[in-house]
Amino acid sequence: MTSENFYKEQLTKCDRSLQTNLENSQLWYNRGDALANLGRYQEALASFDKATELQPLNCAAWVFRGVVLIHLHRYEEALNSCNQALEIKPHDSEAWTFHGAALYNLGRTQEAYLSYEKAMGRKEPSPWRIKVWQFFGLFQKHSFQS
Numbered sequence: 001m002t003s004e005n006f007y008k009e010q011l012t013k014c015d016r017s018l019q020t021n022l023e024n025s026q027l028w029y030n031r032g033d034a035l036a037n038l039g040r041y042q043e044a045l046a047s048f049d050k051a052t053e054l055q056p057l058n059c060a061a062w063v064f065r066g067v068v069l070i071h072l073h074r075y076e077e078a079l080n081s082c083n084q085a086l087e088i089k090p091h092d093s094e095a096w097t098f099h100g101a102a103l104y105n106l107g108r109t110q111e112a113y114l115s116y117e118k119a120m121g122r123k124e125p126s127p128w129r130i131k132v133w134q135f136f137g138l139f140q141k142h143s144f145q146s
Contacts, residue, residue, distance in 0.1 A: 003037070010034040025055035032064060041071045052084075059089040066098045070105065078102040093119045 001009075014031035021027060032047030048065035051058060066081035082099035085092060100115030 007034045007037040011038070023054060025051045025058060025061070028054065029058065029061050029064075032061070032068070036064065036068050036071070041068045044068045045072065057088050059085045059092055059095065062088065063092065063095045063098055066095075066102065070098065070101055073105075075102045075105040079106065091118075091121075093121065 011031060011034040014027050014034060017027050018024070018031065028047050028051035032044045032051060035041075035044035035047060045065065045068045048061050048068060051061040052065060055061065062081050062085035066078040066085065069075070069078035069081060079099065079102040082095050082102060085095040086099065089095065096115050096119035100112040100119065103109075103115060104112035
């Protein structure tokens with residue numbers, strides 16, 4: 001079975017289950033995941049919106065809502081979605097990774113790299129990165145607050 005067929009099958013199962021269980025956040029999340037993997041980002045966004053509406057503390061739903069928004073080139077909204085995920089789970093590596101991707105696409109590269117450092121679990125930027133940033137006049141210690 002190809003991955004496309006797998007996600008089509010997952011989507012069919014979710015749609016069938018949602019006919020009798022519209023309030024199931026996990027089904028909406030799974031539907032969003034299948035749609036995103038099929039490249040149907042606008043529909044995936046609507047499913048992730050429903051998942052977060054039903055379960056506002058679902059960190060993964062907020063993260064993948066952000067991922068879909070990145071694919072839709074809606075970077076500011078993606079950043080807000082990742083920030084919401086990080087409020088729920090401050091050390092979530094996926095949330096920090098896509099937080100960095102949104103920042104990078106907004107042209108905020110220094111902040112993006114700091115997010116990537118946090119995704120790797122570092123409490124402070126690596127020493128070599130500080131030296132490079134100091135050389136280019138980019139590093140400010142206060143910008144690395146969690």
